[in-house]
Each structure stands twice: as structure tokens, then as C-alpha cells.
Amino acid sequence: MCIECGCGERAPTTESGRYPRATADHHHHAHSHYDVERDHVHGSQDEHRCHRRRSRDSHVCRHDHGARQAHGGQRRADCSPEAADLTLARTSGERVIQIERDILAKNDRIAAENRARFLTDGLLVFNLVSSPGAGKTSLLVRALAELKRTHLVGVIEGDQQTSNDAERIRATGVPAIQINTGKGCHLDAEMVRRAYRRLPPLKHGILFIENVGNLVCPAAFDLGEACKIVIFSTPEGEDKPLKYPDMFAASSLMVINKVDLEPMVDFDRQQATEYVRRINPKIEVMSVSARSGEGVADLCAWIRRQAAHGRDLAEGTAR
Numbered sequence: 001m002c003i004e005c006g007c008g009e010r011a012p013t014t015e016s017g018r019y020p021r022a023t024a025d026h027h028h029h030a031h032s033h034y035d036v037e038r039d040h041v042h043g044s045q046d047e048h049r050c051h052r053r054r055s056r057d058s059h060v061c062r063h064d065h066g067a068r069q070a071h072g073g074q075r076r077a078d079c080s081p082e083a084a085d086l087t088l089a090r091t092s093g094e095r096v097i098q099i100e101r102d103i104l105a106k107n108d109r110i111a112a113e114n115r116a117r118f119l120t121d122g123l124l125v126f127n128l129v130s131s132p133g134a135g136k137t138s139l140l141v142r143a144l145a146e147l148k149r150t151h152l153v154g155v156i157e158g159d160q161q162t163s164n165d166a167e168r169i170r171a172t173g174v175p176a177i178q179i180n181t182g183k184g185c186h187l188d189a190e191m192v193r194r195a196y197r198r199l200p201p202l203k204h205g206i207l208f209i210e211n212v213g214n215l216v217c218p219a220a221f222d223l224g225e226a227c228k229i230v231i232f233s234t235p236e237g238e239d240k241p242l243k244y245p246d247m248f249a250a251s252s253l254m255v256i257n258k259v260d261l262e263p264m265v266d267f268d269r270q271q272a273t274e275y276v277r278r279i280n281p282k283i284e285v286m287s288v289s290a291r292s293g294e295g296v297a298d299l300c301a302w303i304r305r306q307a308a309h310g311r312d313l314a315e316g317t318a319r
Contacts, residue, residue, distance in 0.1 A: 012179050012180060012181045012184060104220060104221075107188050107189045107221055107222065108189075110188075110189035110190050110193060111221075111223055112224070113189075113193070113224070114193055114224025115224040115225075117196070117224075118207070118224060121201075121202065121203045121204075122204040122205075122310075123202055123204070123205060123206070123207055124205075124206045124207070124226055124306060124307045124310045125206075125207045125208075125209065125223075125224065125225040125226050126206070126207070126208050126209065126225060126226065126228075126229050126303070127209045127218075127223050127227070127228045127229070128140065128208055128209065128210045128211060128228075128229050129211045129215065129218050129228055129229070129230050129251070130211075130213060130215070130230060131213055131214070131215050131232060131236060131240075132213030133213065133233070134213070134231050134232050134233045134236065134257055134258075135231065135257040135258060135290045136210050137165045137168055138290035138291070139231065139257055139288060139290040139296070140155065140169065140208060140210060141168055141169065141171075141172055142290050142293060142296045143296060143299060143300055143303070144169065144172045144174045144208075145172055146296065146297070146300045147206065147300055147303065148173060150304070151205050151206050151304075151307065152201075152203070152204065152205030152206070153174050153202075153205055153206050153207075154174065154175050154176070154177075154199045154200070154202045154205065154207050154208075155169045155174055155175070155176040155177075155207070155208045155209075155210060156176070156177050156187075156192060156195045156207065156208070156209045156210070157169065157176055157178045158179050158181060158186075158187040158191070158209070158210060159178070159179075159180060159212060159213075160180065160181050160182060160183065160212060161180055163178040163180075165178070165210065166178035175199055175200050177195040177198050177199055179191050179195055181212055184212070185212060185214050185216070185218075186211060186217040186218040186221050187211050187212060187218070187221070187223060188221050188223070189221070189222065189223050189224055192223045192224060193224075206303065206307055209223055209225060211223075215230075215240075215244040216244065216247070219244075219246040219247040219249075219250045220246070226306070226310060227251070227252035227253070227306075228250055228251040228252060229251060229253045229255060230248055230251040230253070230255070231255045231257050232254070232255075232256065233257045233258040233261075234256065234257070234258045234259060234262050234265050234267035235258065235261060235267075238267060238268050238269075238271040238272040239275055240272070240275075241254070241272070241275045241276035241278075241279050241280075242275050242279070248276050248279045248280055248283065249280045251280070251283060252282075252283065253283065253284045253286065253302070254276050254285050255286050255287075255288055255299065256269060256272060256285070256286070256287045256288070257288055257289070257290055258289060258290070258291070259287045259288065259289050259294060259295070260289040260291055260292050260294065273285050284302070286299055286302065
């Protein structure tokens, strides 16, 4: 999970400035230097120096100075079972698992608060997830041009760096808030809560959260959305759902994008659908081309049906 992948070493930022991540559970702390907040993950100083330093003789850096010598005077790493402290490894592993549980539990609490707020505002919220380059933003730009005619629409954009995608969204006339996660590999519920406060009122509208391009960590983090929409493109191959089952299992709709490239990349749409239904038998499947516009009207119709259904549910609850 993202404890291992480096997520959380820097606080997320929005275009108006930095706000500190609210999850102290991420095992990092903030320092204030010249009125700029920085945070970092704790780790062994020797370990950090070891991995960052490139030695003159290009040997693998270890702190076991009794290791055997390799050819050319290079020191050989000791990979014997005796060199490993398995007890320490198990203890560290247990600690990591507990930290993960704490992070997810806190995120789930905030996500539940987000969901309650969205319900109060009569808002339908979609969490858009994909690999980098699958075409989320291009598809969203196409869909927004149609949806904004009938609904209030807003977007929360998640990327590690730049505001490029938010600017593309705003060019359609739809309000968008950019979150830059730095080294973070996903959005979390607290980031969404803060970003939502900065959007104009969207009561009885639709909110799209475009997550960071990543098919792993975002699967575990509830943001308070009504459902996840997973997008993957034909050049990625039919077996994407089998390689990243958690994300496809957590999604309500799979959108196959770039179908205009299907003949050129030898993509089998029927096979892709069969694979995803092994993982999630209830998932709906649609095919689109953000470039040509093929299938976008059908996608917008699907979104409008969800909005109407959500409104009916909200009105029934109010009664």
C-alpha cells in the first residue's frame, strides 16, 4: 500500500497554496521553515544515505563490513539467511499493517462525513480512476460539454504536479479545483473535503473527482463518492482487469476508451469484458472514444440516469 510507495512525503497543495495533510497517522511530521510547511517520512539515516550515495566502485552499499569481497575488490552483499533479522522484519511488518489500518479507518470516517454532506446537498459524486494516460481528462472534457447543459457540474482534479488538467476543465466553463499530491499516489477523503469547500455551490448537481493516475492505491481509499468509474484504454490490453483486480472489483462502471485505436492495437473488446466480469460480475461496461466522440452520448445518458435515480432516492429519504 502507499506506506511503501512513498505516499505522503509532501503535503498536498491547491493552486491557491499549501494546506497540510490532516492524516498525522501517515507517520510523518511537519516543520515550518521560512513560512513554508514541509513534511517528511521518518526513516533510518544510514538507510537514506546508503540508497542515495553512489560509490566510486559501484558496489552495493551495506553496513556489514565483514561481507565477502567480490571480484575487482568490490564488496559483495551478504544475502545469507543468517544476515536477516527476521524477528525485526516481522515486528516491522506488523507495525506497518497497524499503521495502514489506522490510516484507512480515519479516511473512512472522513469519507462517511463527505458522503453525508453530498447527500444533504443532493449531489451525485463519481470517482474517476485509471492508469496514467488512459484518457480520463479528455473523456471528461467531452462529457462535460454535454452534461453542463442540463446539470450543475464541478470537478476536483488530482495530479502529482501541474494544474494542466484543471485548466482544461475550466476551459469548458465548468469550475475545477486542482489538488497536487506531490509524491502522493492517490487522493484521500480529507483532500476532497477541503477541495469541495472551495467549489461554488453545486446543490442537486454532479461532482467528478478525477483521481491520480494509478490503479492500485485509489482502490482502497473511499472519498465519499456514489461510485467509482474505472477507465482503461485499448492500448493497455484486454487483461488489465486481471492485473489490477481490486480496482475493477471496487468500480460500478468500466469505460473502455480509445476504441478508435482498436484495429491498430489488436484489442479484443469481448475478451476484456469477459475478464472484468470474472472479477466483478455486476460491473457495467461501456466503450467510447474521447477523440472521435463515439459512445460519449451513451456515457452521458448513463450518468444522467444515475443522477435521476439518486434524486429519487434522496426525495424518498426526505419523505
